Amino acid sequence: MKNAVKAYVHAIDSTSRATGKLVMFMVFGMMGILLYESISRTIFNKPHIWAVEFSQFVMAAYYTLGGAYSYLIEGQVRMDIFYHKWSPKRKATMDVITFSILAFYLVILLHGAYKGITYAIEYKQVSYSAWSPVLYPIKIIMTIGIVMMMLQAIAEFFKDLARARGEDIPKEEIEVEESK
Amino acid sequence: MNFELVAVLMFASMLAMLLTGRHIFAVIGGVASAFALILWGKGGAGLAFHASFNLLNWYPLLTLPMFIYMGYMFSKSGIADDLYTMFHVWMGPINGGLAIGTIGLMSIIAAMNGLSVAGMAIGATLALPEMLKRKYDKIMLTGVIQAGSSLGIMIPPSVVLVLYGMIARQPIGRLWLAGVFPGLMLAGLFILYILGRCLIQPHLGPALSKEERRIPLKKKLLLLRSGIVPLFIIFMMSGLFFLGITSLVEASAVGATVTTLAAVFNKRLTRKGMVEVLRDTLSVSCMFMWVILAALAFGAIFDGLGAVHAIKGLFLEYGFGPWGIIIMMQLSYLLMGTFLDDTAMLIIVAPLYVPLVIELGFDPIWYGVLYTITCQIAYLTPPFGYNLFLMRAMSPKEITLSDIYRSIVPFVIVMVIGLVVVMMFPKIALWLPSLYYGK
Numbered sequence: 001m002k003n004a005v006k007a008y009v010h011a012i013d014s015t016s017r018a019t020g021k022l023v024m025f026m027v028f029g030m031m032g033i034l035l036y037e038s039i040s041r042t043i044f045n046k047p048h049i050w051a052v053e054f055s056q057f058v059m060a061a062y063y064t065l066g067g068a069y070s071y072l073i074e075g076q077v078r079m080d081i082f083y084h085k086w087s088p089k090r091k092a093t094m095d096v097i098t099f100s101i102l103a104f105y106l107v108i109l110l111h112g113a114y115k116g117i118t119y120a121i122e123y124k125q126v127s128y129s130a131w132s133p134v135l136y137p138i139k140i141i142m143t144i145g146i147v148m149m150m151l152q153a154i155a156e157f158f159k160d161l162a163r164a165r166g167e168d169i170p171k172e173e174i175e176v177e178e179s180k
Numbered sequence: 181m182n183f184e185l186v187a188v189l190m191f192a193s194m195l196a197m198l199l200t201g202r203h204i205f206a207v208i209g210g211v212a213s214a215f216a217l218i219l220w221g222k223g224g225a226g227l228a229f230h231a232s233f234n235l236l237n238w239y240p241l242l243t244l245p246m247f248i249y250m251g252y253m254f255s256k257s258g259i260a261d262d263l264y265t266m267f268h269v270w271m272g273p274i275n276g277g278l279a280i281g282t283i284g285l286m287s288i289i290a291a292m293n294g295l296s297v298a299g300m301a302i303g304a305t306l307a308l309p310e311m312l313k314r315k316y317d318k319i320m321l322t323g324v325i326q327a328g329s330s331l332g333i334m335i336p337p338s339v340v341l342v343l344y345g346m347i348a349r350q351p352i353g354r355l356w357l358a359g360v361f362p363g364l365m366l367a368g369l370f371i372l373y374i375l376g377r378c379l380i381q382p383h384l385g386p387a388l389s390k391e392e393r394r395i396p397l398k399k400k401l402l403l404l405r406s407g408i409v410p411l412f413i414i415f416m417m418s419g420l421f422f423l424g425i426t427s428l429v430e431a432s433a434v435g436a437t438v439t440t441l442a443a444v445f446n447k448r449l450t451r452k453g454m455v456e457v458l459r460d461t462l463s464v465s466c467m468f469m470w471v472i473l474a475a476l477a478f479g480a481i482f483d484g485l486g487a488v489h490a491i492k493g494l495f496l497e498y499g500f501g502p503w504g505i506i507i508m509m510q511l512s513y514l515l516m517g518t519f520l521d522d523t524a525m526l527i528i529v530a531p532l533y534v535p536l537v538i539e540l541g542f543d544p545i546w547y548g549v550l551y552t553i554t555c556q557i558a559y560l561t562p563p564f565g566y567n568l569f570l571m572r573a574m575s576p577k578e579i580t581l582s583d584i585y586r587s588i589v590p591f592v593i594v595m596v597i598g599l600v601v602v603m604m605f606p607k608i609a610l611w612l613p614s615l616y617y618g619k
Contacts, residue, residue, distance in 0.1 A: 021459075027249050031437060041430075063245075066465070067469075073459075076203040080201055098200045098201075104213060109229050112228055112229025
């Protein structure tokens with residue numbers, strides 16, 4: 001790999017990894033809100049109109065922002081009936097070719113996201129609920145997640161390109177440091 | 181373009197691209213986006229994002245990350261180890277007893293979790309090595325673990341029934357209760373199969389040796405205590421939900437919290453283990469969610485084409501009666517389930533079938549149970565099934581891929597029998613919800 005490409009891949013990998021390690025704690029956020037709500041509602045008889053919807057926003061942030069990390073650690077599932085039998089080089093070559101469909105999907109998603117955000121801001125779009133929060137912040141967060149997924153997909157594309165040419169680049173090890 | 185042609189083209193191009201090994205979410209989303217552009221031009225460009233944003237209307241989906249977290253936490257908590265020891269000691273003395281105990285263990289795990297992953301992880305790491313050590317037939321026990329873990333989506337809580345409930349607009353509580361007896365019945369059928377098989381061929385599951393059986397009764401009785409924690413978790417989660425105290429999503433959060441506490445009290449939870457649970461939860465949640473996002477876009481196209489009417493026309497045109505249609509639907513699920521991701525299949529196909537099922541006068545709750553059994557079968561059958569990935573990743577080296585493939589055959593047959601029984605006797609599913617909630 002060229003140095004500039006190497007730097008790009010390194011930068012994106014570490015960004016996705018850092019984001020993933022932060023985002024994974026959001027599951028406690030969802031749990032906390034829902035638990036707080038169930039106690040507040042059942043024991044103190046004080047329901048909150050924002051609880052479920054807000055935890056949904058946390059969930060949307062959770063899986064969109066975590067997407068790039070899951071992609072990096074091979075968490076996304078493939079139908080590998082043939083794929084798992086291939087050599088690493090063959091796998092990489094195929095991934096280079098089929099990168100186009102992923103890129104196409106992400107571009108379309110981004111295009112829609114851009115339109116969705118401008119619409120949400122222009123018309124001050126709110127959700128149909130008693131709480132009726134404005135929707136553009138969550139749309140922006142989701143869009144950031146899609147952009148990160150795109151950057152990660154490009155990084156993986158570079159890695160596969162190098163592997164297809166015979167360079168030996170290991171897949172991201174799924175390992176946890178004791179310190180974290 | 182007419183619907184049939186578009187549908188065939190979409191499925192064919194999806195299948196072709198799935199075979200390349202590209203990630204499933206990318207293939208489904210890419211095909212959907214491409215067809216949206218072809219069919220509706222510029223107007224279709226926003227469809228993919230719009231469909232994924234609609235996911236926010238589905239608040240019960242909050243249970244998904246909760247149950248995934250709970251499953252991983254559960255397998256780290258040590259609760260399963262104690263349970264396994266209990267079944268080991270109590271069931272070990274009979275032929276095939278450890279396999280039967282494993283089905284029992286899986287049923288209890290299924291009552292604490294809405295997915296199959298936890299059961300599979302515990303089965304492959306805990307029960308499998310023990311049974312191999314005791315000379316159980318490796319093909320039979322590989323099947324036992326896969327079939328047993330599939331109970332996770334039938335016995336409440338169940339994420340599949342949550343998804344179905346959202347699509348069919350049916351109350352989740354009723355669906356979950358409807359899953360109780362069919363789930364137990366399937367577990368019973370598995371046990372019958374194991375008993376029968378080991379009666380004819382005792383070498384497949386030898387009973388524990390005399391030395392191993394010599395355990396004082398007092399100790400044996402004390403082992404039963406390991407059932408207390410699971411009962412407590414089940415009560416806090418499903419119990420409070422069915423009593424109407426907690427809502428669905430709250431119940432899942434309560435379950436996740438209680439499981440975490442149990443792990444802490446068992447002193448099994450290390451910092452490293454915690455980070456692993458969080459990482460795996462994120463990874464699996466993201467996988468499911470991105471597949472669901474893409475499948476929603478795929479389904480939105482069918483919706484835009486008026487596919488519900490087309491499907492109805494298609495079925496009626498060929499002159500199937502109501503039962504013929506139900507059987508055709510189940511067959512088509514089974515066929516698609518072998519190639520397609522189960523979650524994606526549910527989201528794409530269920531919205532097309534459910535309105536027709538209701539129109540034909542069938543009970544949508546009952547149909548949800550049928551659907552879930554079909555999902556269980558689809559989950560087992562190659563070439564595509566999550567169990568294949570999991571089993572290959574988790575099981576010991578001596579279990580080969582062909583062992584995994586071969587092991588499921590008898591269990592799939594048993595499950596098809598179960599499916600037919602529930603079709604013929606809808607009461608098995610519907611009795612409990614109508615008893616509890618009234619007609």
